[in-house]
Amino acid sequence: MAGYTALTADDLKAMLDAIGVGSVEELFDAIPEGMRLDRPIELAPGEPEQAVYADLRRLAERNVSADDEITFVGAGMYDHYVPALVDMLMERSEYLTPYTPYQPEVSQGHLQVMFEYQTAISELTGLAVSNASVYEGPSAVAAAAYLAKLARKRRRLLVSRGVHPHSRATLETMAVGYDADVVEIGLDDYVTDLDALREALGDDVGAVVVQQPNFLGAIEDVRAVADAAHEHDALVICAADPLTLGVLEAPGHQGVDLCVGEGQPLGNRLDFGGPSFGFFAATEEYLRSMPGRIAGETTDADGRRGFVLTLQTREQHIRRERATSNICTSQALNALGGVVYLSWLGRRGIVEIGELMLQRTHYARETLAALDGVRKLHDRPVVREFALRLDAPVDRVLERCAAEGVNAGYALGRSYDEYGDGLLVAITEQRSRADIDRLAEVLGAAVAAERDAAGVTA
Amino acid sequence: MAGYTALTADDLKAMLDAIGVGSVEELFDAIPEGMRLDRPIELAPGEPEQAVYADLRRLAERNVSADDEITFVGAGMYDHYVPALVDMLMERSEYLTPYTPYQPEVSQGHLQVMFEYQTAISELTGLAVSNASVYEGPSAVAAAAYLAKLARKRRRLLVSRGVHPHSRATLETMAVGYDADVVEIGLDDYVTDLDALREALGDDVGAVVVQQPNFLGAIEDVRAVADAAHEHDALVICAADPLTLGVLEAPGHQGVDLCVGEGQPLGNRLDFGGPSFGFFAATEEYLRSMPGRIAGETTDADGRRGFVLTLQTREQHIRRERATSNICTSQALNALGGVVYLSWLGRRGIVEIGELMLQRTHYARETLAALDGVRKLHDRPVVREFALRLDAPVDRVLERCAAEGVNAGYALGRSYDEYGDGLLVAITEQRSRADIDRLAEVLGAAVAAERDAAGVTA
Amino acid sequence: MSVAETPLQAERATTIFEKGAPGRRAFVAPELDVPHVDGLIPQEARRSEPPRLPEASEPEIVRHYVKLSKRNFDLDSGFYPLGSCTMKHNPRLHERVAALPGHSRLHPLQDPRRAQGALELMFNLQQALAEIAGLPHVSLQPSAGSHGELAGVLLTRAYHADRGEDRRKVLTPESAHGTNPATVTMAGCQVVKVALDDTGCVDIDDLRDKTDEDVACLMITNPSTLGIFEREIEEIIAIVRGVGATLYYDGANLNAVMGWSRPGDMGFDIVHFNLHKTFTQPHGGGGPGAGPIAVSDRIAPFLPVPLVVRRSDGDDDGRPEFDFDFDRPKSIGRLRGFHGNYGVFVRTYAYIRSLGAKGLKDISDVAVVNANYLLARLREKVGERLPLAFGERCMHEFLLSGAPMKKELGIRTLDLAKRLLDHGHHPPTVYFPLGVDEALLIEPTETETRETLDAFADAIAAIVAEAEEDPEIARNAPYTTPVRRLDEAGAAKRPRVRETLED
Amino acid sequence: MSVAETPLQAERATTIFEKGAPGRRAFVAPELDVPHVDGLIPQEARRSEPPRLPEASEPEIVRHYVKLSKRNFDLDSGFYPLGSCTMKHNPRLHERVAALPGHSRLHPLQDPRRAQGALELMFNLQQALAEIAGLPHVSLQPSAGSHGELAGVLLTRAYHADRGEDRRKVLTPESAHGTNPATVTMAGCQVVKVALDDTGCVDIDDLRDKTDEDVACLMITNPSTLGIFEREIEEIIAIVRGVGATLYYDGANLNAVMGWSRPGDMGFDIVHFNLHKTFTQPHGGGGPGAGPIAVSDRIAPFLPVPLVVRRSDGDDDGRPEFDFDFDRPKSIGRLRGFHGNYGVFVRTYAYIRSLGAKGLKDISDVAVVNANYLLARLREKVGERLPLAFGERCMHEFLLSGAPMKKELGIRTLDLAKRLLDHGHHPPTVYFPLGVDEALLIEPTETETRETLDAFADAIAAIVAEAEEDPEIARNAPYTTPVRRLDEAGAAKRPRVRETLED
Numbered sequence A, B: 001m002a003g004y005t006a007l008t009a010d011d012l013k014a015m016l017d018a019i020g021v022g023s024v025e026e027l028f029d030a031i032p033e034g035m036r037l038d039r040p041i042e043l044a045p046g047e048p049e050q051a052v053y054a055d056l057r058r059l060a061e062r063n064v065s066a067d068d069e070i071t072f073v074g075a076g077m078y079d080h081y082v083p084a085l086v087d088m089l090m091e092r093s094e095y096l097t098p099y100t101p102y103q104p105e106v107s108q109g110h111l112q113v114m115f116e117y118q119t120a121i122s123e124l125t126g127l128a129v130s131n132a133s134v135y136e137g138p139s140a141v142a143a144a145a146y147l148a149k150l151a152r153k154r155r156r157l158l159v160s161r162g163v164h165p166h167s168r169a170t171l172e173t174m175a176v177g178y179d180a181d182v183v184e185i186g187l188d189d190y191v192t193d194l195d196a197l198r199e200a201l202g203d204d205v206g207a208v209v210v211q212q213p214n215f216l217g218a219i220e221d222v223r224a225v226a227d228a229a230h231e232h233d234a235l236v237i238c239a240a241d242p243l244t245l246g247v248l249e250a251p252g253h254q255g256v257d258l259c260v261g262e263g264q265p266l267g268n269r270l271d272f273g274g275p276s277f278g279f280f281a282a283t284e285e286y287l288r289s290m291p292g293r294i295a296g297e298t299t300d301a302d303g304r305r306g307f308v309l310t311l312q313t314r315e316q317h318i319r320r321e322r323a324t325s326n327i328c329t330s331q332a333l334n335a336l337g338g339v340v341y342l343s344w345l346g347r348r349g350i351v352e353i354g355e356l357m358l359q360r361t362h363y364a365r366e367t368l369a370a371l372d373g374v375r376k377l378h379d380r381p382v383v384r385e386f387a388l389r390l391d392a393p394v395d396r397v398l399e400r401c402a403a404e405g406v407n408a409g410y411a412l413g414r415s416y417d418e419y420g421d422g423l424l425v426a427i428t429e430q431r432s433r434a435d436i437d438r439l440a441e442v443l444g445a446a447v448a449a450e451r452d453a454a455g456v457t458a
Numbered sequence C, D: 001m002s003v004a005e006t007p008l009q010a011e012r013a014t015t016i017f018e019k020g021a022p023g024r025r026a027f028v029a030p031e032l033d034v035p036h037v038d039g040l041i042p043q044e045a046r047r048s049e050p051p052r053l054p055e056a057s058e059p060e061i062v063r064h065y066v067k068l069s070k071r072n073f074d075l076d077s078g079f080y081p082l083g084s085c086t087m088k089h090n091p092r093l094h095e096r097v098a099a100l101p102g103h104s105r106l107h108p109l110q111d112p113r114r115a116q117g118a119l120e121l122m123f124n125l126q127q128a129l130a131e132i133a134g135l136p137h138v139s140l141q142p143s144a145g146s147h148g149e150l151a152g153v154l155l156t157r158a159y160h161a162d163r164g165e166d167r168r169k170v171l172t173p174e175s176a177h178g179t180n181p182a183t184v185t186m187a188g189c190q191v192v193k194v195a196l197d198d199t200g201c202v203d204i205d206d207l208r209d210k211t212d213e214d215v216a217c218l219m220i221t222n223p224s225t226l227g228i229f230e231r232e233i234e235e236i237i238a239i240v241r242g243v244g245a246t247l248y249y250d251g252a253n254l255n256a257v258m259g260w261s262r263p264g265d266m267g268f269d270i271v272h273f274n275l276h277k278t279f280t281q282p283h284g285g286g287g288p289g290a291g292p293i294a295v296s297d298r299i300a301p302f303l304p305v306p307l308v309v310r311r312s313d314g315d316d317d318g319r320p321e322f323d324f325d326f327d328r329p330k331s332i333g334r335l336r337g338f339h340g341n342y343g344v345f346v347r348t349y350a351y352i353r354s355l356g357a358k359g360l361k362d363i364s365d366v367a368v369v370n371a372n373y374l375l376a377r378l379r380e381k382v383g384e385r386l387p388l389a390f391g392e393r394c395m396h397e398f399l400l401s402g403a404p405m406k407k408e409l410g411i412r413t414l415d416l417a418k419r420l421l422d423h424g425h426h427p428p429t430v431y432f433p434l435g436v437d438e439a440l441l442i443e444p445t446e447t448e449t450r451e452t453l454d455a456f457a458d459a460i461a462a463i464v465a466e467a468e469e470d471p472e473i474a475r476n477a478p479y480t481t482p483v484r485r486l487d488e489a490g491a492a493k494r495p496r497v498r499e500t501l502e503d
């Protein structure tokens, strides 16, 4: 008997007696003979806690994490510092172990957190309403497109090539479900090609999707995209990096209808990609079309202020096949981490951290682009991530840097054929000038070495 | 302004107004001019959370912890597995952040934990009463001796040489305060020399101190010690390793008056030696002479069962210079870890873990003693720690083992001149047979290499 | 007057936006260690007014959220028999191992050669889930059960499309969880409801009637959301297979049958796991979870990318032993960013390693014993008022009908649920599944003690007895919670979904 | 009937020994992986009956202790102005860094060459504390303040003994904390009490009278336990120094003067720090803490062993850069095992690194502003009933007298304290220091907001106003806590200090 169950032999006897059966097996009589597994499942035998811990630690040590190297990889998730109070709160039994607040009288804690979270996201994005979270970034983009599909019932979706490749891929997958065609809008000078966009727009376009900053780190002219789309009454969906919104204009102030994105930078761990949360904000108009949980304010029988899950008639458990989304279990705990982080950062901190990234990013970009064999991929304004071109095979350069304890960035060629020589470098408040200088040293040497090697070979 | 204070400029102004002063400085007028520091204190400037974290991590990485090597060092603290639920509970705000339960109405949680802890320690030691913790092991021994001094008012204290060197040293230091003479009783065949003890006993002996198992790992005949001491009406103090008390007879059943010891093996981390807790148990007779906090059961105004700090007239805050001890802040949180650990281990687990250590210790001892150049220091029964003699310089052998990722044990010569070639090896449930075999391999090779080197030199 | 945090909140609830004061802060920014340059962001892209986030010191934030937390009921404090949700004990070991920096600070785009531990874990987890499901191919990617369902229906469409068919009908029993029909719509298909017979099982005749060549898939939960193992599961499968449709197994209730029976062996093509249910990921107030799917050979080519593979030629060709496989030309593509909720996988893996095959079967045994015991206790005490909706026994959960209670005592299932709060228990799932009047779905899970089950049965009996005397008590319950019944209709009518801020 | 955890516990409190059932367990033993051998322990040494520890599953244990925790008031939930205890915010960063395995799994007997991080930290902390105290030599060893005091008096004895003197009198002001006189006795000395004058400061004449060549030491707290900076501290020091006695500074109240004034500069020989007060180690329900001492040159030779030293010749001779120094022939020896409460040092170090010199001074500033502000608010509202015991202002804490309140309203300080619980605040320290009737010692600390101080002042005012109407309310308070007033006398008369077990 493992330590998680409590059934003693005495318990079992008494309980089977009360049930009126002679054995546990009898309770499984309902399973037809032919459907029973006639052997034990094949798994390693169970182990004591200490052994499982040791095994999971062994696996952890086979990974090179941001604890083990200086990393400049971003591309959708970023190595930000998670303040200790976020962990503490996320680990409190009271937040960690309950489920969706179906019984509001005993869930005011979480419901109020959702309400606060919605307020914070609404403030960040500059949009009137927010839900309480969706899964994560790329599926948030797809969820926004589904909303557009339901709202506009139009067949085409235009997506900028500057949108994260995972978001575009997710959209493609999901669009099969909504019978929509996803049309890509190329880049012009590394941002969404406005002419191509205008060209592609038409009255069969349900939505236009753009990302701020885009995958190449460049600041998009979101307002121009929105204006163009709105001429055709298409919805505008902006996928944004929330931690840039202290210094970048709120998408909601630039005319977007829906702003969604990956919440990980807000106090969530990297966790090899999840769990984190997706945020989902909209103009008032789309409140009743949103996916997921929404907390709303109300009063109790005595007039006390309180919070409930609201507008549930949107949801699968009430509306079933006519629901606005199928989402049920979402990312409540991660969203809690998000709002606690934003409270910790605060009104000034959100600007300061953005400004710090901005300045360091500029420094890093100029410093690296000054290296032999390294150029900027583009000159557009950037906030926290930028792209370079290397005059040497990117994979080999990365390999050399890794050997020096520096993860120099993301090889753009993994997602963009046209930038096979591209390197995407991300900055966070954890990457100091010294780290950047170290990167410059290591990257410069790696590029030089590869060029030498190529020279020798050539 | 750091993030731990909240005073804004507006706050400050309003508050100084309310106080009726014009500046903060004015509030410090009471400090005489000549006593003021006329320069800032010299410390590195304050840093953000992430930088402090990084610095503390840097320091942590300069240590080789039990996470980084296979360790067989014990000698008073042991690398046992701390179950995750212990951490979770110790980190709950409700246990972590309050102080001593001076207001029992809002401290029933901690008071009941103390009561449960006292019950568990009483059960473990086989003695009627326990306090709620003292600082740690060696000072617990000294505290017990002080009790004996107050109870018997006799001048001499006899201490077995088998008692932990730190306990003996602490006793020596403290005995100056009680004007007592500490007399050491030597070992005979690696346990307390009973003849010498009987010889030394007399009506001026207040207490006899013995350790179970003793520092060399050997099981002492506690009953014989107790019987001898009681003939002279001296108190018997036994310092015990609590995690051996599932398989070793309870000192309380062997006639000791006071059983104390280091609580670290019970769910407390190594923490480079502290904080942990000292336990302190006694026969009923000494209840009112005990040091430290004691929780007692009572009822509230409505007849509800409840708990309070009791017998406080023993304590410094009431009795002042006539208190039974000066202890105030103790180790409540660590004791909480202790009782949670004991609950987790449970009535069967305490025996199983003892038995596991016993068997593995036997295996390790036989395996190692079979190596060339390695012998047992003694043949006495042991439970979880044993001593070897090496036919090679112990320090150099340890150095070689460490290079192979194995911490082979504690060099006995660090505390016992007579065992300069001794090595004390400790086993926990975290040291598997494979670990022991690895130790054998590494130790065997190290001893051989040192002998070879010596041979070459010779 | 400010008073102690009593169960009934005496003070108006205030949000973090109402705390603090202008200028207060917790965050201390790292120093600017590079030269400051102006104008890096063009004026029109620069935010003019900062978002009005809270301004509070660290102690204020800690107090605020710690206090709020105390207004939650949680599984570490009490019984939580929420049917269909498998609210089992969450071992703290899992939080510890998931927090190890090698897992928690690992970037998802780390070179696979430097993420071999994570990939090994994912590979092993794929294998374990495949073995548990009896279906050889696993994608860990879906973020929750409903996401797994969506993957499943999209896979079904891809499977049929690959054979040149465009099937869009999906059969779902009336008792299906809401995510099933919602998923069907999102995947561009149509729900075809299948009735239940009077034993609570799928009505075979109705199924036969509705099954034709347009049917893409049958989605079914087994044991069903009524806690019943589908009696005629073999026949059901035969009928659906007969028209060439796929079979989708909603695995939300796997906790009942692990080690006893496997969806794959039954003949299913696709199953989703709710790792947050069966494999005890803490529910977090509504996530995170994960909804991996296991599929049969015929579905495998369409699985999302990437999958984790082990290359026998590992070290030889410089490729890593464990790797992502993106080279799956028929794949439906991606369901989300990166590789799924890895942190959840770590916990699940720890759980499977802790229990092993025997432990997993024990779980099902005890879950079913506990449910049947609680059922027996309740039938003995309140069987008349709260009868079992169907049959005599149950699997890991059971469905009671509150209809007689409502009729005879004038209290609804909702009232019973609210009154249970005063007894310190979380209520069961109520009004689900549909089709049973005043439904009450009770799932005790295997980690509860007999004493807890007894106490719960006693509480239900006490509430029923109390209602025999005075139904008003339950109708106005709860009384000892932080707030009393809330005006949900009002909340929906005039939605206030964020705090209004002054400046 | 089992009901929700209301503030008033409805169920009898049950201990973990009353939970569970025979055979239940949480622990799973590692397999025996070596040959089993019988008889390894001689029969007479073998335990026959196992200790009757609890038998409970892991979920039962978690629920038990989580539920119990909710019966505590804690600093993360509310104001805790316990005078003399400096209940300031505990940053969670400190728990995180202390838990890093490189700190938390480091064995104290690790070879110093492989514990350089720990030794560097301890060395730097010694330096920082020395700088803060203005005394150059630091021992981190003492486990708490009282342990530091004991070290201090033993050091004093050693100092005098080394000069061939056996002085045993220790001067302590009447207002001294209880640990001071208790320590004096434990160190084999005699307490000589010094009176206070009518300003609450040491009565210089009484001090002069009692100071003679038998005096070993003066122990004094400054600011005093009344929250007052000793006005004539220079004179006090001169008098005591005059007879060749040492000067001991109880540093419990350092929070008031960091960066402003240093004991060493004042002329003290020995100071103890309460790291759990000034440096925010969480109080843990009564520890752990740490009580390092800093001493002057003349005391240094006697410091406990080992100290941490930095060797400039570090790497050259194979000796580690940071090392333990045991070679101190005049040392008083050891006060405890190993090297002190290292985990506490890690937290303190993180705190000092976070704040720096400026931050530490800010702390004192804000602590003193907060105390004076609260004092001003209280004087304004209830100054008549609860006057300041001495003077007009305070340092970081202040002492009120409840004597007028008792006389005029018939409620005691105790009643006020209990009634504060109903208002959600932890009461101040009561009936300490001695010598002031119905004393109430209030220390808000620097981490509290103005709003909290206002709310506390309002609560006190409300209680006083309520007592003007009906003193019975306070006399019977509290009403909204898990239990009501407890019978402490009964507990002491018939002590039940452990659970009685059946078998």
Ligand SMILES: Cc1ncc(COP(=O)(O)O)c(C=O)c1O
Binding pocket: A327, A328, A329, C084, C085, C144, C145, C146, C147, C177, C179, C180, C221, C225, C250, C252, C253, C274, C289, C291
């Ligand atoms: C039977 C059933 N199917 C599907 C789901 C949906 O799973 P998730 O909430 O993980 O999306 C649930 C969850 O409650 C369920 O009970």
Ligand SMILES: Cc1ncc(COP(=O)(O)O)c(C=O)c1O
Binding pocket: B327, B328, B329, B330, D084, D085, D144, D145, D146, D147, D177, D179, D180, D221, D225, D250, D252, D253, D274, D289, D291
């Ligand atoms: C003035 C004073 N001195 C000494 C002490 C004793 O310190 P500790 O509890 O750390 O032993 C205290 C603690 O309350 C105190 O307030």
